Amino acid sequence: MKKTALIMAGGRGERFWPKSRKSLPKQFLSLTDDGRTMIQLTVERIRPLMDLEDIYISTNRAYRGLVMEQLPGIPPENILCEPVGRNTAPCIGLGAVHMAKKYEDALMMVLPSDHLIKYNQMFLNALKDGCGIAQKGKNLVTIGITPDYPETGYGYIKFRPQEADGNAYAVDRFVEKPDVETAKEYLETEEYLWNSGMFIWKVSTILDNMKSMLPDMYDGLFKIAEAIGTDKQEMVLEKVFPELESVSIDYGIMEKAQNIYILPGVFGWDDVGSWLAVERIQKSNERGNVVTGNIITINSKNNIIQGGKKLIAAVGLENLIIVDTEDATLICDKGSTPDIKMVLENLKICNREEYL
Amino acid sequence: MKKTALIMAGGRGERFWPKSRKSLPKQFLSLTDDGRTMIQLTVERIRPLMDLEDIYISTNRAYRGLVMEQLPGIPPENILCEPVGRNTAPCIGLGAVHMAKKYEDALMMVLPSDHLIKYNQMFLNALKDGCGIAQKGKNLVTIGITPDYPETGYGYIKFRPQEADGNAYAVDRFVEKPDVETAKEYLETEEYLWNSGMFIWKVSTILDNMKSMLPDMYDGLFKIAEAIGTDKQEMVLEKVFPELESVSIDYGIMEKAQNIYILPGVFGWDDVGSWLAVERIQKSNERGNVVTGNIITINSKNNIIQGGKKLIAAVGLENLIIVDTEDATLICDKGSTPDIKMVLENLKICNREEYL
Numbered sequence: 147m148k149k150t151a152l153i154m155a156g157g158r159g160e161r162f163w164p165k166s167r168k169s170l171p172k173q174f175l176s177l178t179d180d181g182r183t184m185i186q187l188t189v190e191r192i193r194p195l196m197d198l199e200d201i202y203i204s205t206n207r208a209y210r211g212l213v214m215e216q217l218p219g220i221p222p223e224n225i226l227c228e229p230v231g232r233n234t235a236p237c238i239g240l241g242a243v244h245m246a247k248k249y250e251d252a253l254m255m256v257l258p259s260d261h262l263i264k265y266n267q268m269f270l271n272a273l274k275d276g277c278g279i280a281q282k283g284k285n286l287v288t289i290g291i292t293p294d295y296p297e298t299g300y301g302y303i304k305f306r307p308q309e310a311d312g313n314a315y316a317v318d319r320f321v322e323k324p325d326v327e328t329a330k331e332y333l334e335t336e337e338y339l340w341n342s343g344m345f346i347w348k349v350s351t352i353l354d355n356m357k358s359m360l361p362d363m364y365d366g367l368f369k370i371a372e373a374i375g376t377d378k379q380e381m382v383l384e385k386v387f388p389e390l391e392s393v394s395i396d397y398g399i400m401e402k403a404q405n406i407y408i409l410p411g412v413f414g415w416d417d418v419g420s421w422l423a424v425e426r427i428q429k430s431n432e433r434g435n436v437v438t439g440n441i442i443t444i445n446s447k448n449n450i451i452q453g454g455k456k457l458i459a460a461v462g463l464e465n466l467i468i469v470d471t472e473d474a475t476l477i478c479d480k481g482s483t484p485d486i487k488m489v490l491e492n493l494k495i496c497n498r499e500e501y502l
Numbered sequence: 503m504k505k506t507a508l509i510m511a512g513g514r515g516e517r518f519w520p521k522s523r524k525s526l527p528k529q530f531l532s533l534t535d536d537g538r539t540m541i542q543l544t545v546e547r548i549r550p551l552m553d554l555e556d557i558y559i560s561t562n563r564a565y566r567g568l569v570m571e572q573l574p575g576i577p578p579e580n581i582l583c584e585p586v587g588r589n590t591a592p593c594i595g596l597g598a599v600h601m602a603k604k605y606e607d608a609l610m611m612v613l614p615s616d617h618l619i620k621y622n623q624m625f626l627n628a629l630k631d632g633c634g635i636a637q638k639g640k641n642l643v644t645i646g647i648t649p650d651y652p653e654t655g656y657g658y659i660k661f662r663p664q665e666a667d668g669n670a671y672a673v674d675r676f677v678e679k680p681d682v683e684t685a686k687e688y689l690e691t692e693e694y695l696w697n698s699g700m701f702i703w704k705v706s707t708i709l710d711n712m713k714s715m716l717p718d719m720y721d722g723l724f725k726i727a728e729a730i731g732t733d734k735q736e737m738v739l740e741k742v743f744p745e746l747e748s749v750s751i752d753y754g755i756m757e758k759a760q761n762i763y764i765l766p767g768v769f770g771w772d773d774v775g776s777w778l779a780v781e782r783i784q785k786s787n788e789r790g791n792v793v794t795g796n797i798i799t800i801n802s803k804n805n806i807i808q809g810g811k812k813l814i815a816a817v818g819l820e821n822l823i824i825v826d827t828e829d830a831t832l833i834c835d836k837g838s839t840p841d842i843k844m845v846l847e848n849l850k851i852c853n854r855e856e857y858l
Contacts, residue, residue, distance in 0.1 A: 164815070444844045457830040457857055459520070459845040462838025466819075474813040475826065477833060482818025488800045489815040501813055 147281055147348070148252040149196045152241035154343075155185055155205040155213065155259035156231055160490055161420045161483065164474040165452065168502045173259040174212045177418060178427055183216055184418070185259040191266055192255070195273060200252075202226055202244060203259075204237050229384050234343075235398040236390040239356055239363060243371035245349045253277050254352065256345040256395075262427055264414025272409050275313050276346035279407050284354060286400065287314065287346040290339025290408045291415045296329030299419065301341035301396065304332075305408050317406035320396055339410055341396065342417070355399050363398075366390050420483040421467045424450050435460075439470070450480075474501055503637055503704070504608040505552045508597035510699075511541055511561040511569065511615035512587055516846055517776045517839065520830040521808065524858045529615040530568045533774060534783055540774070541615040542572055547622055548611070551629060556608075558582055558600060559615075560593050585740050590699075591754040592746040595712055595719060599727035601705045609633050610708065612701040612751075618783055620770025628765050631669050632702035635763050640710060642755075642762045643670065643702040646695025647771045652685030655775065657697035657752065660688075661764050673762035676752055695766055697752065698773070711755050719754075722746045776839040777823045780806050791816075795826070806836075830857055 159172025166172040173185045182190070189201060198219040205213055207227040214222065226240055238256055245252050255273060263269045276287040290303050302321045309316035320341065324332060332338035357364040366386045373382035391398075400406060416423055430436045435443050439453030446463040453470045460468065465480040478486060493501050515528025522528045529541045538546070545557060554575040561569055563583040570578065582596055594612055601608050611629060619625045632643040646659050658677045665672035676697065680688060688694035713720040722742045729738035747754075756762060772779055786792045791799050795809030802819040809826040816824065821836040834842060849857050 164813075442845055442848050444841050444848070445838060457520075457854075459830065459832045459834075459842075461832065461841045461845060462835035463822075463833060464835075466833070468833060470831065474815065475831065476815045476817065477819060477822070477824060478815075479818035479820075482801060485800050485817045486815075489798055489817060492798050492800070498813075 147277075148200065148249050149255070149277060150200045150202065150245050150249065150252045150349075151192055151196060151255040151257055152202045152204055152238065152245075153185065153188055153257050153259045154234065154237055155203050155209065156228060156237065157260060159260065160487055163486055163490055164471045164476050164501070165469055169208070170212070171209070172418070174209070174216060177424060178262070179429070184262070185213070186216055187262065188257060188259050189217055189220070191263060191269065192257070192273070194270055199224065202241050204228065204241055206231065228387060230388050232387065232390050232392045234395040235356075235360060235393045236363060236367075236387065238345075238352065238395050239360075239367045239390075240370065240387070242349050242352050242356075243367045244374060246353060247371055247374050249349070251348055251350045253280055254347055254349050256343075258343050258417075260418060261342070262414075262416040262418055262423075264416075266413070268413035269411070269415075272313075272411050272413065273346065276409050279311055279314050279409075280346045280348055280351070284351045284405055285347070286351060286355070286403055286406045288317070288400070288406065288408050289342055289344040289346070289411045291342050291411050293329075293333055293338065293340050296324075296326055296333055297340065298323055298326050298329055300417075302329075302332050302338045303341050303408055304338050307337060311407060314407040314409045317408050320401045339408060342411065342415060344411075345395070352399075355403055359402055360391065360393070360398050363390050363393075420486075421450055421452075421469065421478070422480060422483055424452070448480075503633075504556065504605050505611070505633060506556045506558065506601050506605065506608045506705075507548055507552065507611040507613055508558045508560055508594065508601075509541065509544055509613050509615045510590065510593055511559050511565065512584060512593065513616060515616065516843055519842055519846055520827045520832050520857070521825055525564070526568070527565070528774070530565070530572060533780060534618070535785070539572055540618070541569070543618065544613060544615050545573055545576070547619060547625065548613070548629070550626055555580065558597050560584065560597055562587065584743060586744045587748075588743065588746050589748045590751040591712075591716060591749045592719060592723075592743065594701075594708065594751050595716075595723045595746075596726065596743070598705050598708050598712075599723045600730060602709060603727055603730050605705070607704055607706045609636055610703055610705050612699075614699050614773075616774060617698070618770075618772040618774055618779075620772075622769070624769035625767070625771075628669075628767050628769065629702065632765050635667055635670050635765075636702045636704055636707070640707045640761055641703070642707060642711070642759055644673070644756070644762065644764050645698055645700040645702070645767045646764045647698050647767050649689055649694065649696050652680075652682055652689055653696065654679055654682050654685055656773075658685075658688050658694040659697050659764055660694050663693060667763060670763040670765045673764050676757045695764060698767065698771060700767075701751070708755075711759055715758055716747065716749070716754050719746050719749075776842075777806060777808075777825065777834070778836060778839055780808070780823075804836075 155173045159166035162172045176183045202224045203213050204226045213225050280287045304318040305315035306318050369386050373379045425436045428436045434448040437451045440457045441451050443460045446460045449466045451468045467478045469476040511529045515522035518528045532539045555577050558580045559569050560582045569581050636643045660674040661671035662674050725742050729735045781792045784792050790804040793807045796813045797807050799816045802816045805822045807824045823834045825832040
């Protein structure tokens, strides 16, 4: 069966301010040593499984230019621009109706555009396994991540170890972000995986599920689908999409659906969730500093410093994140990364749009 | 007797990097809220005692333009440019021979250009007291600062409480920077004052002392004096001055001389010795942050942040000094200010002159 992918690239990436901005979010940034952006790495990663013309990018209209610039091989009609953000269910639905129009049915992989994966071949093997299971009946497949530690920032998925199909297990249930005690219990049972937001299913399967669980959304998507390829395509999208319910695919479908399987993924996954991720993905020097740019460090250790041409001198510093851009500099204690959003709130309140 | 002043403005102010540079040292910067530079404040402070034409500025040739720009009222011939830095004894000697040439004899106040004084009237009273004592015989007068705490970064001067002349005391001896235990003992005796580097004497008195204690220097200065006002002035200065012994006035004269008096100064003196001084001289907000420029602070306290137009966001920071300039940013723990010189050493070694 034809393999396709929908790469979701509509996010704002506020946690990477000041490098990520409204006009240049995280997925369009390079956060690794090799210079390629997150979305470029995402596309290259799955190229062994499919052609560029089978890859769809879902994004905000404002980022169409960035997608075309960074991914020149993707056909322009595969760049699906949402008039407004409506969470993942409408996003995935829009991708599905486009694929249904082109291929009638196909295997659809849903992938975030801003995660990193270290062991590509193992990741491809997991996708292939997932395709095998998704082709059977009306299975919904998700890829879970074997947890390393009791993270409280991710959702978890409980599986049934005794109900295996090849490398996959039947899903028992999706659970919200736990507190740390609950997360520890999850790890001890060895029956929980992190929810990575990666899915595989047939286009027909996900649309069937939408029809039964999100019927209004399905009707809306059907109207949009009818207009694809006509001169009314943009107009209908513009009118109908904003009216779709804003709901996640997890809440709208996965938490209620049957026939869900999960593949435990062990391929060096990293969701690059904050500046702290930089020290996991870039090399540090002998004092634990991870530096990029024109930097002098004196008696400083375990800092993340992202500069450019401007000289940054760090003297006697420990456990700081320093990010310098043309018009703004962030200096943040490693323990305070969640508070970066307070900077953005402050900027919004003061109408300082130029920094957002 | 005619009152004159020599303001010493040849210093480099490396401790205020990156704002102070070779091309713009500390005395030419504004570090207070009111916008005037250190040297401008120094001149304005003594204006009630003398005219601008009686004020001399000793500086490095590279700073002549800055002096003329910041102090347009000072006669150009009063700007004494040293071909090379030779410590304070030759600097003061050069000032003295210029004054001797113009006034024959006069009262000469020697003042640093980069200190701050809070209570100006009390400072002027001290200078007037000092002039009274310096006029008698061959007295050398220095102004000491009543110590607040056992500072180890200053020299101390021991006086004899029983030998008073008005508000002044006879000096027992000059002592080098002590260790902290010794400094504590000094404070307990109440017979030691901080050496502020401010002096008052007659031009004839200091030249007489030079003649007996630094005869080679005196001879050199005499040659320079003979050429003042002739077309050979610059040539002789250029030839003779670099050959003068590089020695401080403290070591060369004050530690050996007789008839030294000291006036205890209580006028809110601050030598503005490092970035830490900024929190003494500028207002802090309710969380103890002292900020200038385009700054957002989130959960941050007791920081000194000197920015400009560029946005600086400080998140979860404590006890840091952040100084942003056009081409360089310093981020330094408050406990590490002495290590700022290591940044400069690093830049020198790497021939990165543009940042010095």
